[in-house]
Amino acid sequence: MNSWIAFWNILKKDIRNYYLKPPNISWGIIFPLSWTLMQLIGTPQAGLDSIRGLLPGLMGMSILFGTTSMLAVTITFERRGRSFERLLIAPISMTTMVLAKISGAIIFGVSIAFSPLLFAAFLTELSGINWGVAIISILLMAVTSTLLGFAIAVSSKEVFEAQTYSNFFRFPMLFLSGLFLPIEKLPVFLRPVSYCLPLTYGVDMLNGAIMHTGYMNVWLSLTVLIGFGVLLFYFCQWNIKRKWIL
Amino acid sequence: MGIVSVRNLKKEYGDFTAVDGISFDIEQGEIFGFLGPNGAGKTTTINMLIGLCRPTAGTIFIDGIDSIKDIKKAQSIMGVVADESNLYDEMDGYDNLCFCASLYGMRKAEREKRAKELLEWFGLKNAGRRPFRAYSKGMRRKLTIAAGIIHKPKILFLDEPTTGIDVESARQIRSLILDLKRQGTTVFLTTHYIEDAQRICDRIAFIVNGKIVKSGTVEELMENAEKEHIIKLTLNDNANGIKAELQRHFPTIRIEAEEGNTCFISSPERIALSPLLQYLDKKGISVFEAKEMRPTLEDVFVKVTGIEVNKLHKEKEGGKK
Numbered sequence: 359m360n361s362w363i364a365f366w367n368i369l370k371k372d373i374r375n376y377y378l379k380p381p382n383i384s385w386g387i388i389f390p391l392s393w394t395l396m397q398l399i400g401t402p403q404a405g406l407d408s409i410r411g412l413l414p415g416l417m418g419m420s421i422l423f424g425t426t427s428m429l430a431v432t433i434t435f436e437r438r439g440r441s442f443e444r445l446l447i448a449p450i451s452m453t454t455m456v457l458a459k460i461s462g463a464i465i466f467g468v469s470i471a472f473s474p475l476l477f478a479a480f481l482t483e484l485s486g487i488n489w490g491v492a493i494i495s496i497l498l499m500a501v502t503s504t505l506l507g508f509a510i511a512v513s514s515k516e517v518f519e520a521q522t523y524s525n526f527f528r529f530p531m532l533f534l535s536g537l538f539l540p541i542e543k544l545p546v547f548l549r550p551v552s553y554c555l556p557l558t559y560g561v562d563m564l565n566g567a568i569m570h571t572g573y574m575n576v577w578l579s580l581t582v583l584i585g586f587g588v589l590l591f592y593f594c595q596w597n598i599k600r601k602w603i604l
Numbered sequence: 605m606g607i608v609s610v611r612n613l614k615k616e617y618g619d620f621t622a623v624d625g626i627s628f629d630i631e632q633g634e635i636f637g638f639l640g641p642n643g644a645g646k647t648t649t650i651n652m653l654i655g656l657c658r659p660t661a662g663t664i665f666i667d668g669i670d671s672i673k674d675i676k677k678a679q680s681i682m683g684v685v686a687d688e689s690n691l692y693d694e695m696d697g698y699d700n701l702c703f704c705a706s707l708y709g710m711r712k713a714e715r716e717k718r719a720k721e722l723l724e725w726f727g728l729k730n731a732g733r734r735p736f737r738a739y740s741k742g743m744r745r746k747l748t749i750a751a752g753i754i755h756k757p758k759i760l761f762l763d764e765p766t767t768g769i770d771v772e773s774a775r776q777i778r779s780l781i782l783d784l785k786r787q788g789t790t791v792f793l794t795t796h797y798i799e800d801a802q803r804i805c806d807r808i809a810f811i812v813n814g815k816i817v818k819s820g821t822v823e824e825l826m827e828n829a830e831k832e833h834i835i836k837l838t839l840n841d842n843a844n845g846i847k848a849e850l851q852r853h854f855p856t857i858r859i860e861a862e863e864g865n866t867c868f869i870s871s872p873e874r875i876a877l878s879p880l881l882q883y884l885d886k887k888g889i890s891v892f893e894a895k896e897m898r899p900t901l902e903d904v905f906v907k908v909t910g911i912e913v914n915k916l917h918k919e920k921e922g923g924k925k
């Protein structure tokens with residue numbers, strides 16, 4: 359019960375304070391939105407179906423940028439002002455603390471993920487989507503991307519540094535996770551890298567749900583994504599203890 | 605065993621030893637102070653007690669809890685005020701206090717009542733709706749202290765509560781700390797202001813280079829020093845010129861000359877002044893003033909640690925960002 363009060367208030371504070379902070383606006387909102395618009399508007403009118411084909415990639419990209427930039431902001435601002443120490447000395451478990459910190463970013467990422475859908479709804483027909491699978495994959499992509507962002511944030515001191523480090527990961531991931539280029543079109547030596555990235559599995563699931571062209575088995579993807587989530591969750595806690603409790 | 609009991613606590617960073625095997629106890633309801641220069645290991649010690657830093661060796665018991673094993677349990681009875689005022693810039697004073705209370709599981713109604721109470725008590729009522737980033741240094745310090753006690757901790761850790769703020773705010777903070785003590789809170793504070801330590805601490809430990817070099821109540825610390833009698837003389841002539849001769853003539857008392865016309869004479873016995881004055885008179889030197897000096901805690905500190913006190917403050921204020 360006590361942990362729940364702390365959890366809820368940390369989440370509420372993060373949403374209020376950081377969703378509209380400039381670094382989050384630029385990388386978490388403006389960037390994915392403009393990329394989305396560029397792709398949707400740039401698509402020739404002839405293939406309305408191809409708009410639908412773009413959706414999984416655009417949604418994956420929005421989630422990736424939305425979650426990682428929000429996470430970087432919530433962690434690094436508080437590390438710099440040292441208010442983060444308050445969370446470390448509060449009588450709440452590390453698990454509760456990490457869950458509270460990532461929830462704000464996950465909710466943000468999931469909301470941003472719906473923006474491409476919203477735009478596409480004006481341009482094309484969106485029937486026949488398997489919403490169950492779509493929502494599960496969106497959620498799992500948000501969780502794994504957030505935790506990946508967390509791992510990066512633990513290693514950086516400044517907000518801009520976290521955003522820069524994130525970009526080292528985010529941009530290659532755009533191309534390696536099958537967001538816009540199918541993995542089969544990647545050079546052979548890059549393909550193993552693709553299979554080490556959680557986003558690959560999430561986007562494949564989403565492709566299955568929206569285009570019915572999933573490449574891998576849904577259950578396999580699901581298992582791998584959950585595996586990534588659990589692993590990263592413990593890695594983050596271990597890393598915080600190692601790096602921030604000197 | 606006190607409410608805080610520390611034994612052989614040690615912290616090494618690589619091959620540098622920041623805290624070197626210290627032991628101390630804090631009794632329930634007292635104000636215990638760590639007094640020491642920059643880099644002595646004060647913050648490191650606090651951080652080990654509150655769970656922000658892992659000890660290399662040693663044991664810590666807080667209210668009977670082995671806090672190295674079960675830090676989260678110990679943290680629920682602690683309040684912490686860090687050496688920097690570390691609240692959330694984006695939020696106003698009131699929200700900051702309510703948020704901090706929520707971390708300790710306090711319910712909404714209770715949080716809000718307590719936050720209002722504290723804003724009032726700290727004289728920040730009118731600033732309650734202003735964002736923290738717009739607070740002055742002294743206001744920031746006060747709000748940070750308020751945030752540290754909002755959940756009524758049994759024991760409060762204060763790292764340099766009065767550094768870098770004006771005399772009046774420092775006085776207010778001292779009286780707030782004494783109020784807390786009256787309400788039964790145990791306080792552990794660090795400072796490098798000797799007056800702070802002397803005015804509010806029940807017991808003081810001098811810490812230098814990671815070691816406690818002396819500790820006790822103010823009376824205990826002063827005990828040896830008070831056995832010394834010191835008299836300050838103001839002459840009409842340069843005191844240095846006469847020093848050697850005077851010392852030869854009065855071997856039982858110690859004579860120290862300062863720049864200018866003052867000199868200090870000291871002795872374990874009470875000093876009979878008339879022979880001295882007569883001697884000086886014969887030499888054609890007049891004595892304008894003779895003043896008995898009561899030794900201060902400052903003198904004891906300088907004697908024990910070999911650190912000049914004024915140097916201690918200057919470095920600190922210049923050195924802080």
Ligand SMILES: Nc1ncnc2c1ncn2[C@@H]1O[C@H](COP(=O)(O)OP(=O)(O)OP(=O)(O)O)[C@@H](O)[C@H]1O
Nearest residue numbers: 604617622640641642643644645646647648649687
């Ligand atoms: N993370 C760290 N890594 C290496 N050395 C450290 C670390 N933290 C502190 N130290 C060293 O430990 C020593 C004690 O530092 P500490 O902050 O405890 O001093 P302090 O008594 O609080 O000083 P001040 O009055 O300046 O606050 C210093 O020499 C400092 O350089």
Ligand SMILES: [Mg+2]
Nearest residue numbers: 646647648687
């Ligand atoms: Mg310090």
